[in-house]
Amino acid sequence: MNKKSIEILKRYRFLSVMILVTLIILAVKPALGIKIYGAALENILGMLGVLPPIFILIGLLDIWVKKETMVKYMGKDSGIVGILLGFFLGSAAAGPLYGAFPVAGVFLNKGSRLANVWIIVGAWASMKIPLLLFEVSSLGIKFTLIRFIMDVFGVLFIAFAMEKILTDEDERQIYELARKMNQ
Structure with missing residues (x-):
């Protein structure tokens, strides 16, 4: 062998x-x-x-969105715009959580800030709009609002804590792995 x-x-x-x-x-x-x-x-x-639909959308995102645009809106200096965009993209996404990881790879490859990518994945996992609508109808508005607010703070805490915990070398390796996976 x-x-x-x-x-x-x-x-x-x-x-x-x-x-x-x-x-x-x-x-x-x-x-x-x-x-x-x-x-x-x-x-x-x-x-x-x-x-397949997720991969098609990823391919279109990769072709249509220039790296400079992605860095501007989701990069290191994107501030609140990157955070809000991350929450929107994650909560508006369709499909199961395993679909978030190829999307995250494309965002990393385009120069998105790690925290913003983790916000997308966190929102995809816990804050989808159809899930919120189902919760309101099944469990009530009070429960849904409490869970939603806790999710927002939880996702933000985890995203920024992870970014602080990682060394520059760890971050470089993550971006390098994303680049290799998208080749």
């Missing part, structure tokens, strides 16, 4: 172990194994329904 093959095996060892375990379960308890593989297939099909 060459070095590249060993790297691939190391990278996917958890997946390989899980496939092996589920194959053993399929052999020992076929009904349970079929349920496991049925759930896995359902999840894969669900992701295939969501990811």
Whole structure:
């Protein structure tokens, strides 16, 4: 085996172990194994329904928005505009949370401030507009407002705390990884 093959095996060892375990379960308890593989297939099909539109939008964002524009509105010196834009983009986004990570990669690659990218991901995870509308109708306006305000402060705290905790080297590595992933 060459070095590249060993790297691939190391990278996917958890997946390989899980496939092996589920194959053993399929052999020992076929009904349970079929349920496991049925759930896995359902999840894969669900992701295939969501990811292509997200990747198309990411491609358009990458082509249409110039780096200078992104730095101006979401970069280090963007201030409150970058924060508000981050909250808007995250809460208006469609799709599950795993769709936020490719978007975050493009924003990092275009020069967005780390805190603003984390605000997008945090808002995507907890502050989506359809979720808020559902909460108002199901749990009431008081609960929704309290949770929303706590989410705003929580997302801001986490984003800026992470930015302060990271060293310049950590930040450089994050931007470098984002650049490599978008190649």
